[in-house]
Amino acid sequence: MRHPSEGVLRRLVDEPAGVPDDDRAHIASCPACLRALETARADAQLVGSALGTSGEVDTDAAWARFSAAAAAPAPAPAAFRPAAPGRRRWATAVRRPAVAALSAVVLLTGAGVAAANDWLPIFQTEGVEPVEITSTDLVQVPDLSAYGELQIIEEPEPEQVADAATARERTGLDVPEVGELPEGVTGDPTYQAAGVVSATFTFSAEKAAAAEGADLPPVPAGLDGSSLRLQAGPGVAAMWAQPTGVPTLVVARVGAPTVDASGGVEFETVRDYLLSLPGLPPQLAEQLEDLSEDGGTLPLPVPADLVTTSEADVDGNDATVLTSRNGLFAGVVWVEDGVMTGVAGTLSADELLPVARGLR
Amino acid sequence: MPRGRVDVRTDLEEVFRGNYARVVAVAARVLGSRDQAEDVAQDVFLSFGRSSVPAGEAGGWLTVAATHTALNLLRSGRRRSAREEIAGDGPAVAPDVADLVITGEERSSVRAALARLPHKQAAALVLRHSGFSYAEVAAALDLSPGSVGTTVRRAESVLLKELNRHASPE
Numbered sequence: 001m002r003h004p005s006e007g008v009l010r011r012l013v014d015e016p017a018g019v020p021d022d023d024r025a026h027i028a029s030c031p032a033c034l035r036a037l038e039t040a041r042a043d044a045q046l047v048g049s050a051l052g053t054s055g056e057v058d059t060d061a062a063w064a065r066f067s068a069a070a071a072a073p074a075p076a077p078a079a080f081r082p083a084a085p086g087r088r089r090w091a092t093a094v095r096r097p098a099v100a101a102l103s104a105v106v107l108l109t110g111a112g113v114a115a116a117n118d119w120l121p122i123f124q125t126e127g128v129e130p131v132e133i134t135s136t137d138l139v140q141v142p143d144l145s146a147y148g149e150l151q152i153i154e155e156p157e158p159e160q161v162a163d164a165a166t167a168r169e170r171t172g173l174d175v176p177e178v179g180e181l182p183e184g185v186t187g188d189p190t191y192q193a194a195g196v197v198s199a200t201f202t203f204s205a206e207k208a209a210a211a212e213g214a215d216l217p218p219v220p221a222g223l224d225g226s227s228l229r230l231q232a233g234p235g236v237a238a239m240w241a242q243p244t245g246v247p248t249l250v251v252a253r254v255g256a257p258t259v260d261a262s263g264g265v266e267f268e269t270v271r272d273y274l275l276s277l278p279g280l281p282p283q284l285a286e287q288l289e290d291l292s293e294d295g296g297t298l299p300l301p302v303p304a305d306l307v308t309t310s311e312a313d314v315d316g317n318d319a320t321v322l323t324s325r326n327g328l329f330a331g332v333v334w335v336e337d338g339v340m341t342g343v344a345g346t347l348s349a350d351e352l353l354p355v356a357r358g359l360r
Numbered sequence: 361m362p363r364g365r366v367d368v369r370t371d372l373e374e375v376f377r378g379n380y381a382r383v384v385a386v387a388a389r390v391l392g393s394r395d396q397a398e399d400v401a402q403d404v405f406l407s408f409g410r411s412s413v414p415a416g417e418a419g420g421w422l423t424v425a426a427t428h429t430a431l432n433l434l435r436s437g438r439r440r441s442a443r444e445e446i447a448g449d450g451p452a453v454a455p456d457v458a459d460l461v462i463t464g465e466e467r468s469s470v471r472a473a474l475a476r477l478p479h480k481q482a483a484a485l486v487l488r489h490s491g492f493s494y495a496e497v498a499a500a501l502d503l504s505p506g507s508v509g510t511t512v513r514r515a516e517s518v519l520l521k522e523l524n525r526h527a528s529p530e
Contacts (some may be wrong), residue, residue, distance in 0.1 A: 007509030
């Protein structure tokens, strides 16, 4: 018979019972397979060691940190504070150059799309797990603190509100009204509202050099010490969920994020400079290059191995359609008059597009 | 019993205490940095706290969520974390294989390779080395059960190429 595949040999290392009897019989009497099996076993062990970690964790301290963060939001650190508790820990985890650039993309693309990045990991865990939007996802400003001073000017707490009218009162935005709910989406939605988050970012060549840990590309004249004003929001969202709490449909509307340069430097200059930094992954660089100051295009920071994108028309606007490769999740996002609207759910793109086109 | 989304689950502390060390270990397998792994764990438990995942399935859910979250973080920050590893850790001895000494530099190149792997391949590798069965890996990643071994083996080969490059330079 043919030699079993490398995958079969690999499984034999871990789960002999999972390998068919005839494969096992072949391997036991085949010197080549036995050698390959030993190699697979040694490789698995070596990789296990390389990935291994040591050291104890202090679960009591971790629980104290967790319950403190969950119960009483910590005061803002000096440099930057994301908008809600769920993000707070990332402030320390992600203050790194490449991530700062990623966050800039997140700001410039806004809620619906950026959130897809966060939904997918959770979504994957149970196959049909949440397409979840929290008020945190609505409005964000980028963590550019590694490159200069980032000062939060206003940051109202996002919150769940009772109804669409309250959401409108808080934000001035109408919650998009869904004409006809797709099959499988039932009940009343919950509403989220988030105010305008704004911040100023003052570029510092010194900090950027420290962050990159390497020689910076030449800094354009006027960039050092120049400021950008970043603004995101306000935002509103309506979310439908199954009785189990698993979200099925999210409709969100957000004031498209804006960037103003006030120190005599064009936004493009800052963006192009960020693009020239070696810490930027190539994929992100491409997405940044697609950006325009008017927010009219939507670069998509979504993992290409999880999501495919395509274009569609929604009431005369160019919309971007995101579909998870397993077909369980889709989203549609577009910008009109500086307002970004997104529809996402555990639905197919064919089911979502009529929802998007039917919004009132 | 169906239940809606709640802010605080009553079983949260029990689940947290029972799973924290393991969730940190999963994330640390990806990131190589305990501090970052603890940050990921905090975030994953927050997500869990907002979810309606049954407590009985918490272990598996948390492991998968930690794997995806840590891989995403690794990708976005891989240059920096590689540098930190080189600067930070001395040689470490794997607890289960005492004669395999992996240097800090090798650890960081393994992480760099992990960051370059296709997400699913990397996730399969991490889940497998976190104790998931082949059937569980297949279910979590929407792979066919028969392809898990091949996926894991392929990922290991790529990682070992990185290791060998450092262990025995030409």
